[in-house]
Amino acid sequence: MKRLLMTAASAALAVAAVAIAATSHTASAAxxxxxxxxxxxxxxxxxxxxxxxxxxxxxxxxxxxxxxxxxxxxxxxxxxxxxxxxxxxxxxxxxxxxxxxxxxxxxxxxxxxxxxxxxxxxxxxxxxxxxxxxxxRFYEGRYIQGVIAAKMSKSGVLGYIASFPIPEVISGINATIIGAQTANPNIKVKVIWVNTWFDPGKEADAAKALADQGADVIMQHTDSPAAMQVAAQRGILAFGQDSDMIKFGPKTQLTSITNNWGPYYTRAAKAALAGTWKAEDTWDGLKEKMVVMASYTNMPDDVKKLAMDAEAAIIAGTLHPFKCPVVGQDGKPVECKNGKNLEPGQILGMNFYVKGIDDKILGK
Amino acid sequence: MGLLEAIILSVIAASTPLLLAAAGELVVERSGVLNLGVEGMMIMGAACGFAGAWFTGSTFLGALCGIAAGAALSCVFALLTLGLAVNQVAAGLALTILGVGLSGLIGAGFVGEKISPAPNLYIPLLTSIPFIGRILFGQDLFVYFSVALVAAIWWFLYRTRAGLVLRAVGDSHTSAHALGYPVLKIRMFAVLFGGGCAGLGGAFLPLAYTPFFIPGMTAGRGWIALALVVFSSWLPGRLAAGAYLFGAVTILQLHAQAFGLGIPSQLMSSLPYLATVVVLVLISRARGTAGSAAPASLGMVFVPDR
Amino acid sequence: MLLVLEKRAERSAVIAITSPLIAIALTLVTMSVLFAILGKNPIAALNVYFVEPLTDSFTLMEIAVKATPLVMIAIGLSLCYLANVWNIGAEGQFLMGAVCGSWLAVVTNGTGAGPWVLPAMLVLGALGGALYALIPAICKVRFGANEILTSLMLVYVADLIMDYLVRGPWRDPKGMNFPTTAAFDPVATVPTLIEGSRLHSGAVVACIVVMLAAVMLGRTIKGFEIRVVGAAPKAARFAGFSSDRLVLFTFAVSGALAGLAGIIEVAGPVGVLQPGISPGYGFTAIIVAFLGRLNPIGILIAGLFLALTFIGGEGVQISMKIPLDLTKVFQGILLFYVLACDSLILYRIRLITPYRKAADGTA
CATH class of the missing domain: 3.40.50.2300 (Response regulator)
Structure with a gap:
């Protein structure tokens, strides 16, 4: 029993030592x-x-x-x-x-x-x-990444680490290739589905496989900076995801799509405090700063300018990544109801690839 | 660098954490103890290994911290299962829960930090030999250590007296006890060794593979390591083969996807697991159970009579 | 001085009753120290953790909801473990049960099919789990392939099969291409016991399973066979019990129960087939089985107890902002204490002085 208590006590101390820094919240007023x-x-x-x-x-x-x-x-x-x-x-x-x-x-x-x-x-x-x-509207950022990637790629092959085939990921791949085709119509993209959001080792393996098969710009729709580090080791380029990952690839990161929820949460909380909260469908993008591009780095000035112009045009509303005609994998244009851009519903539920992608979508 | 060479390098890296953790567990199981807490010990090794390397700036000291963390956690397991005759399966699973929780607390402060990865070996001339140069002389030290570890375990189990005793303890603790061997002490050392190896396997991830720490970054590798010990039929040589087979299928399915074969990715992702099952069935069928070195006392509680 | 374990001549009835109390007392002491160091009120924390969930009808029902699959799976696993058969893959059998049962819910969706759908789904779920469990069983019996590996590896495969189906062929056509089937029709849904709560009839099924298992293990030849084969395989062979047949039987039964738990979970609290339908039930149930000492009633208690720690852990996250990782540490320590105290039912701790040890000549 003594030994047991000793063990317990030491475990307790270990926890305490590390958790002491955890912030403690004080009791709240009503x-x-x-x-x-x-x-x-x-x-x-x-x-x-x-x-x-x-x-x-x-x-x-x-x-x-x-x-x-x-x-x-x-x-x-x-x-x-x-x-x-x-x-x-x-x-x-x-x-x-x-x-x-x-x-x-x-x-x-x-x-x-x-x-x-x-x-x-x-x-x-x-x-x-x-x-x-x-x-x-994360696809807006993906479009810009596509433009940069096609300009920066020497091999003309991009590597894309995808998590799960949900519309957000698929629209991301499509927006990337549409953006890339504006800079290089013959651009190729290799897609690997890792079937996880979160397994740094597997993300790194996928990045290595893509690099080994000739991709020289790696983009990802998984959470960790593993792919960025692989790209850094290989001396190729990459984009971050979710947060600014420049720390993990100071000479590697071109930019990163960062999710900026703070302003929205503040806005919703203020509305709730003021009693003006209403149920809305909010779908904000670069313009509203829910999607924010990290600094454009590791690229020549002309590419940087191209990226910034694209960003400014998207914010101004003069550029839409899914501007009609959007051509599907089968070479036929996708239905375009309002004649200008794909409808939000078509993007939110996207389940087709555009022309220029070799990968296949499940059930197609 | 050719594609085949690149694939082999990736396979070795992907297999190394599995091999390290599984090698330790093999010794534990050969002594008759089943510790299902490998995942918990690995993630503790990852958290403490990263913390150690971050504070000291040294991969080596980080690795030592990882080993110590894994061993410390396995010490709790040993006290319970050997000291208090607690059921090993339940204690091992509880150990995993504890390890995941503790590593989260320890690692919380290190999320978003980075360290420089373990350096790769470089021997002038040798490392630049085409094809085999990088594979044989250009890896990080963990890789060499994992191979040496498996060889050393083989040598220990089959060529030393202590190894013979350990196997005897695993095969029949009552006989070993009757012959005067300190069963619990031997098992205690085996469990600590296994914990250290699991900790090192876990530490490999943030120290060499992906040099940052995220809670849960072992992502189930501890379970695969456990399965590989079974796959090996408790034989060290076959353990290495199993780990590299698993790593190879993992990497090859990614390459197949990048080639754009158009096969559902779920099928590709399940290939490593299916391959292991199929190969195990084929081996078992060819050899019957005769080829297995399954320790007869595995998982059984032992309390010496007095 | 040396502390050693010594087997008791008889299992101690006193300790059997007091061991859980000792374990909880020890946990309280440990956690009090811990919370005090963290600057949290230990009494309040333990109150939220252990007492509040038991004094509120909502959390009581949620404990039952959480315990239902754990108990059902653990009962099946206990049969395997009693017979020394190592089924580690209940998680996969749970998922395959959910998949097979859901197939009917998907094809009958919106067709106005009658109330036969749910019973048929439950049968399909049990069948699916059983058949999936028979793969490792047959590999073991026919080829001698170790079931620990095969059953564990098939967990990952089951997960990917389900993933493929909900992202591909079975995807809800109106679901904006997200990975989920259409919501099950009312005839394909496990009815709730109390209006407005999540407590469903599956909890009753779990209790029936517990009773059946208790009867089978205590009163039938099959139960006797399971225990003999597990405890004394040689004697079992003399008695004419076939260990191969028992491997198939225990795997099939545990697979069926895990599969049944899977389809009940999907057709009950979740209501659709989607990724993430199991928060690791198949693995947690292994702890439940051993915590319950492989005894049906014990498993019921252990399942409820473990469910309490989950619900209580959520409570302290909400009301005291105690991080989840700390709850896991807490859970781990608690399990250790429970297991350790349990061991005192069969063993006693003796203090041995060095000269007595020397006289004994053993370590």
Missing amino acids: DKLKIGFVYLGPVGDLGWTYMHELGRQAMVKELGNKVETTFLENVNEGPDSERSIEQLARTGHKLIFTTSFGYMDPTLKVAKKYPKTYFEHATGFKNAPNMGTYSG
Whole structure:
């Protein structure tokens, strides 16, 4: 028993030593707005969840003691999420952000049970009088990356590490190739699906495979900086994802699409505080600064100018990555209802590849 | 660099963490103890290894921290299963939960930090030999260590008296005890050794493979290492073969995708697992159970009579 | 001085009852120290962790929802482990059960099919889990391939099969191409027991499974066979019990139960087939099986207990902002204490002085 207690005590000390730095929140006054966040990954995933966490912190910094926030991390998208969301609702959280697609139906169910609580669901498409949706037009950034990549690639082959074939990833690949074709009509892209958002080792393996097969610009739709580091070691170029990854590739990163949720969270919280919150479908992009490009680095001035021009044109609304005609893999133009650009619904539910991509989409 | 050479280099790197952790677990299991907590020890090794390297700036000291962390965690397991005769399967799984939690707490402060990766060996002339130069003389030290470790374990198990005793303990703890061997002490050392190896395997990830730390970055490699020990039929040589086979299929399926074969990626991703199953079935079928060195006392509780 | 374990002549009834209490007391002491160091009120934290979930109908029901799949899977696994058969792949069997049962829900979706759909789905789920579990069983019996590896590897394969189906052929046509099937029809949904809650009939099924297992293990020849083969394989052979047949039987039953748990989970609390339907139930259930001492009633208690730690862990995240990782550490330490104290039922700790050790001549 003595040995057991010794073990326990040492384990306790080990935990204490490292966790002592963890911030402790003080008790709240009753008039604070309680805001809850449901996260898919750990807050330290350096990717999707991490950026939402930075957004939460930015909001807290902005609104100070008017709000009290809680987050639940590593919440499974299956049977657990409904309980987790409801736990937040029933403990007095009046505004709840659920930050992954898989939380859509559970959020909707809980929203019906708690009509006085406001819900905001990221990247989904279902809503209710007290449930809005929000997401970023990340494809805008992808288009710019495509332009840069095609200019910077000497081999004419781009490497793309994809996670799962959901519309956001597919529209990202399409926007990239459309952007790239403006600079080099013969550009090729190699796509590897790693079937995970999060396995640094596997992301690195995929980056190596792409580089070994001649890709000299690596882009990714997975969360970690592993691919950036591989590119740095190989002396080729890469784009970051979710956050600015320049630290992991000071001579490698061209730019990075960063998810900037802070302003949106602040805006929603302010509306809830003022009693003006309404369920809306928010889909913000470069213009609203929900999607922000990291500095354009490691490229000559003419390419930089091209990228900045594209960014400015997208912000001004004069350039749309999915400007009609958008030609599908089969060589036929995709239906274009308003005659100008693809409709938001076509982009949000995108399930086709444009011409110039060799990969196949499942079930096509 | 040719494509084949590049693929072989990637395969070796992908297999090394599996090989390190599995080699340790092989010794643990040969002594008759089943420690299912490899994943927990690996992720602790990754967190502490990164922390060590970040503070000291030295990969070597980082690796030592990783080993120490894995061994420390396995020490808890040893106290419970050997000292208090707790069920090994349950204790191992609980160890994984503890390891994941502790590593998250320890690693939280290091997210977003980076270190310089372990340097690759460079021997003038030798490393520049075409094709085999980089493969044989241009790896990082973890790779050489993992190969040496497997060879040393083989030598220990089959060529030393201590190895013979360890195998005897694993095959029949009652007989070994009757012959006067300190069963629990031997198992204690085996478990600590296994913990150290798992810690090192975990530390390889943030120190050499992807030089940053993220919670959960082992992503299930501990489970694969456990499976590889079974695959090897508890034989060190076959363990190395299994680890490289698994790594090879993992890498080749990525290359196949990049070539654009148009096969569903889920099928490609499942190939390493399917390949291991199929090869194990073929081996087992050819040899029957005769070729296996499964320790007869594996997973059984032992309390010496007094 | 040396502390050693010594087998008790009989299992201690006193310790059997008090061991969980000792374990909890030890955890309380450890965690109190820990929380105090972290600057959190230990009494409040432990109250949120252990007491609050038990005093609120919502959390009580959620504990039952969480425990349902764990108990069902663990019951099946306990049969395997009692017979010394190492099924580690319940997670995969859970997923395949969910997939096979969901197939019917997908093809009948919106067709106005009758109330036969749900029972048929449950049968398909159990069948799917059983057949998937028979793969490692047959590999073992026919080819001698070790089931630890084959069953574990098939978990990853099952996950990818499900992933393929929900992203490809079974995808909801109105779902904006996201990886999920259409929401199951009411006839394909496990009914809830209490309106407005998530407590579903699956909890009743789990209780029936527990009772059946208790009867089977205690009162039937099959139960006897399982225990004899596990405890004394040689004696079992003399008694004419075939270990091969038992491998197939235990794998099939545990696979069926895991599959049933899978389809109940999908047709109950989740309501669609989508990636992430299991937060590792198949692996957690292994702990539940051993924590419950491979005894059906014990497994029921262990399943509820583990569910409590999950719900309580969520509670402290919300009300005290205690990070999830700390909850995992807490869970790990708690499990260690429970397991360690459990061991005292069979063993006692003796203090041995060096000269007595020398006289004994053993270490």
